[in-house]
Amino acid sequence: MTARPRCGNDPRAQLTPGDRAAVANFRAFLTARAEEKKTVSDLDAARAALKPFEIISGFVGRLEAFEAAVRANERAGAEARRLGAPDPAPTTRATVLHEAANLIEARQDRLDAEERAEFDDLDHETVLQGVAVRDMAKHLRHLAAEESK
Structure with a gap:
């Protein structure tokens, strides 16, 4: 009787460390690709929302x-994660x-x-504008303090 070739669908099959590494790398690749697709779809949504502003001189070029x-940043980040680089501090x-x-506040000071x-x-x-801007800065700092608790 001939032995059947090893199959990943066979619950009795034991993955080698190399097999587990290949599976982990492929999962990381799929995760990075999904993140890139989400970013691209977010950009497409932003572009659609900003469509009315395309009449502003140079806006389209800067948006593109x-x-x-x-x-490019997403691709570089995905490649760095694939190669095992640590993620930047959150x-x-x-x-x-x-x-x-x-x-x-610095802009208002200028x-x-x-x-x-x-x-x-x-x-x-x-x-009056300065008072409003500094009040908003104070509010943002208050929110930051609440987040830190």
């Missing part, structure tokens, strides 16, 4: 450059909120400085 960069929502607060340089003072609209 951004999409290309995101896709960014927490609190970190992102705190950074956003710093950025919008606008205030520009207006002071040009007019030696701030008009009431700029003062």
